[in-house]
Amino acid sequence: MYQLLRKLAHWIDARAGVSATLWPMMRHPVPRSIDGPMGWWYVFGSASMTFLLIQILTGIGLSMVYVPAADQAYESLLYLDYQQPWGWFLRSLHYYAGSGMVVMLLVHMTQVFLQGSYKYPRELTWVVGVLLLACTMGMFFTGQILRWDTDAYWGLAVGASMAGRVPVLGPEIVHTLLGGDIIGASSLSRFFALHVFIIPGALLTFLGIHLWLVLRCGISAPPKPGEIVDPKTYDATYHEELKRGVPFFGDALLKDIFFSALAVTIVVVIAAVVGPKGPTEPPDPTLAGANPRPEWPFLWLFGLLSLSPPAIETFIMLVFPVLVLGALFFVPFVSNRGERAPSRRPAAVLLVIVIYTTLGVLTYEGVQAPWSPVMDAWSGDPVPVNLVEGRTPLELQGAAVFQFKNCRNCHALEGIGGRRGPDLTTIGASLTRDQLITQISNGTPGGGNMPAYGKQMSPAEMEATVAFLISLRPDGQLPAGAVEDAPVEGTTPQPVELTE
């Protein structure tokens, strides 16, 4: 039996040339120093690939149950979550391994950038890597749409209206993406095709090229300060280095396996503990209270767009991503020679710090989203008790009007409520009665954030609201504009010694 199998293998090998091709690949040497501790910098690319493998496996599993039809997708997700044994875990793992893949890609890219590994002769490897990043982000976006809940619906609506801003071709692009002019039954099918066939096809093709280039150009040696990359001499030097090299299938591979196993374990634990993401409420275009957020890799863009003046929105949506991708493509062409060690490339280190700080801050803003009103704060967030106690009947009615007119959706009291406008907990100490009336009636001057409420409130409602606002001030502090000894407006309880 064994002999028979051997014969069969030889027969295939003689015709397919598998061993002639693979054997040298498997024995390809890597620089000796990768055997040492510096080799741990080289594990992130393979970890990304491990996550990709998990994505493919879990994705196949999910596709056996998921129904890419607008009227059944949501139900099939519920089925996965609640009925299919381990279905919830499959969804959870697919989400967190996808997130892990993005994280590993970013770390891998950062390492390659910081250590100058993209320099001659590996420029093309970097460019294909950028394409892999673009594909991965595309997978994340289209995957979110397949979740087909409220977030997916509005994410798609936002994405489509962004695409619609492309000059001339905009409507055509939207029509192609959505399979119609509006989000409908075909939209989900289109995104299913993108997520399951088109983008993965591109991704695997690019990955093949990327790996081929890695083998072809060899793995760069860990950088040493003073070792200059010069395209004229690099090949010869590297060739010499490899003669003293060690096989990749050895210590380097063990490091990769160890780190990938660790990364996968962490993701599996997170997936089991945190559970699948969503689906949130079923998609409903009439839901006014929907508060959709993009997936985390896009939160920084959400933050950037929300904080930018409307005049440059289109620029940020259409030109900015092209600039970012273009800048990434051009990295190796700006400098493909010279020092590789981060200690000799302060500009590169500074750039990484600035970029990650910016992304971090914008992501934080995207999570907080202080520009979004809290649509149910008026009816759901109680007025803090100490702002209720001791108020006069008029001030109490004012507090009720304050809630009922939805002021709370933008203005927090003691930090609870919307954050689009300022917190009003101590407003009585800073604005006078007249200023409050003007502000409420006319809104922010010059078409600012706050709308004018003058026509939406009766004089009594205005009177009561202003009385309540004047009463909002720290203990013992006079209303804004009041002079000591003058009659105090509003009737916040005075310290006991004054009333006794």
Next chain:
Amino acid sequence: MVACAAFVGCNDDFPGKPNPADRPLPQNEITDFATLFAQNCTGCHGADGELGPAPPLNDPLFLALIPDETLHAVIRDGRPGTPMPAFAAERGGTLSTEQVKIIAAGLKSHWPADKTEEVSDAAIVADAPPYLSSATILQLTPGATDQASTLFERACAECHSPNGAGGETGYASGGAINDRAFLALISDQALRRIIITGRHDLGMPNYAAPDGRPEDFKPLTSAEIDELVALLASWRRGDAAAGDAGK
């Protein structure tokens, strides 16, 4: 790893396994009273139905007096003349007919009846004036105004001062109730409700409580409450007959 986990334990043990009970519901399908209350009522009526700007809802006296139909109607249609908005979808609110019913029924049953520190005696509930006034028109003749003013002085002036202007009269926190803006934002029925029930959360006594009232104070009758409401209503209109009060 997955296989290990599958062998080791039942997958119900994982904290990440979604619980069907936590399944997110569309707003109009929520049927849990506590959730509906927290999303729709606490903004004005306070986290536990008290200590909000609007009158407390956890008041056993209030809950005992208000007829089911009236409670349901107030949630559905709001209280015209007060900040209380209509919550039924067909009246411009956000709640389905079913959800309005759930809130109305839930209010009556949510706070256990033994939470009656404020209503010291079941008799107070039993003897309380009806929630709705039997009088159809609350109009004071000039003579009746004096009578109502006298009544006001006995029942309300300790906190709100004789002319309703509030002020530092011992129970300093009473505050002005002769303010036309305040009166424009509270309906006659809401005034009646608050006179009967008081505000146990903010220290306002109910129709029978003796706090801050003369020693010979007797619980207010339905007719007397009508008179008081009529007096306040005349202040609201700024009637000349109301004299100095309301200025």
